[in-house]
Amino acid sequence: MAVKRNLEHGPLAAVIGPCTCRPKDLRLRSNHGELVHPRGGLVNHCERCAMMAGYENMEMLLLDSLEGDPPTGLLIFGARTATLDMGAYREARRQVARALRREFPDFEYARLTEFTTGHGPKSGGLRRSHDNVMTKGIPAERMSDALEISAAVWCRHVDAEVHAQYGEAMRTPSAALKYVIGHFGKDSQRPPAGFEGQRFGVSRCYFSVPVKVMRARAREIQARKRETWKLEQLGRGGHDLVLDVELALRRQAATIWTPATTSGARLGKDVLPDEGLVDRLRNAGRRSLDAQLLDELAGEYS
Numbered sequence: 001m002a003v004k005r006n007l008e009h010g011p012l013a014a015v016i017g018p019c020t021c022r023p024k025d026l027r028l029r030s031n032h033g034e035l036v037h038p039r040g041g042l043v044n045h046c047e048r049c050a051m052m053a054g055y056e057n058m059e060m061l062l063l064d065s066l067e068g069d070p071p072t073g074l075l076i077f078g079a080r081t082a083t084l085d086m087g088a089y090r091e092a093r094r095q096v097a098r099a100l101r102r103e104f105p106d107f108e109y110a111r112l113t114e115f116t117t118g119h120g121p122k123s124g125g126l127r128r129s130h131d132n133v134m135t136k137g138i139p140a141e142r143m144s145d146a147l148e149i150s151a152a153v154w155c156r157h158v159d160a161e162v163h164a165q166y167g168e169a170m171r172t173p174s175a176a177l178k179y180v181i182g183h184f185g186k187d188s189q190r191p192p193a194g195f196e197g198q199r200f201g202v203s204r205c206y207f208s209v210p211v212k213v214m215r216a217r218a219r220e221i222q223a224r225k226r227e228t229w230k231l232e233q234l235g236r237g238g239h240d241l242v243l244d245v246e247l248a249l250r251r252q253a254a255t256i257w258t259p260a261t262t263s264g265a266r267l268g269k270d271v272l273p274d275e276g277l278v279d280r281l282r283n284a285g286r287r288s289l290d291a292q293l294l295d296e297l298a299g300e301y302s
């Protein structure tokens with residue numbers, strides 16, 4: 001785990017390479033005079049952004065588990081056919097959640113949709129998807145009932161066989177942590193080309209705080225790790241390292257970013273929280289991203 005966590009911002013990131021979805025003509029300028037080219041955050045199209053989003057999701061789940069509320073069960077739903085049309089899946093997920101909540105009123109879930117590599121001998125080169133669903137609110141001894149209920153509903157909506165669906169109790173917090181790290185922290189997260197859905201989702205009360213709050217906390221932890229890694233590369237250690245990380249984080253908190261052109265000219269008077277930028281870019285969609293984004297920014301910030 002230690003190695004993996006250091007890789008997150010270091011050598012692994014170098015293997016995956018830089019963000020390929022950066023908006024071409026947009027930069028961010030800080031009040032300290034830096035000019036940076038922001039990531040696009042298009043997680044379905046860019047390996048680097050998919051990796052960063054994956055680590056952020058993992059961080060939220062780890063934080064939640066470590067704070068004493070780990071998931072207690074796991075359900076895995078697959079299908080026989082490979083498809084990118086997620087409409088049937090969405091309905092199946094909704095109906096499964098409804099059925100489980102009827103039987104287990106405290107049911108909550110965190111879901112990650114994964115795709116097979118398409119390299120298996122029987123895959124025919126097709127990347128099939130499956131949903132990993134970590135559950136809360138289902139007693140361990142009733143996981144087989146939960147599987148029976150949910151597999152029947154799932155297979156009514158998706159081309160799948162009841163016996164091929166899977167469920168088990170995660171009896172210890174460490175089992176849950178191991179699962180989170182193994183599946184939610186995978187190196188390569190990008191779905192097949194053409195996929196437009198959301199690969200990660202949590203039910204409303206899965207976390208004890210709103211998802212937005214959990215995400216902000218996860219980002220803070222990751223910023224700390226990033227700064228630590230950067231300073232370690234510069235040879236810092238011991239007390240110096242702790243102090244320098246603290247100073248770097250304080251400076252970061254006091255940094256104000258404004259959208260700018262490639263030459264550094266401001267695009268508007270207002271400031272732009274960088275957290276909002278990624279979401280804004282994500283919403284802008286992939287087609288003519290630059291034009292759309294600049295229009296949007298021009299409207300909003302001029």
Ligand SMILES: [Zn+2]
Nearest residue numbers: 019021046049
């Ligand atoms: Zn990107």
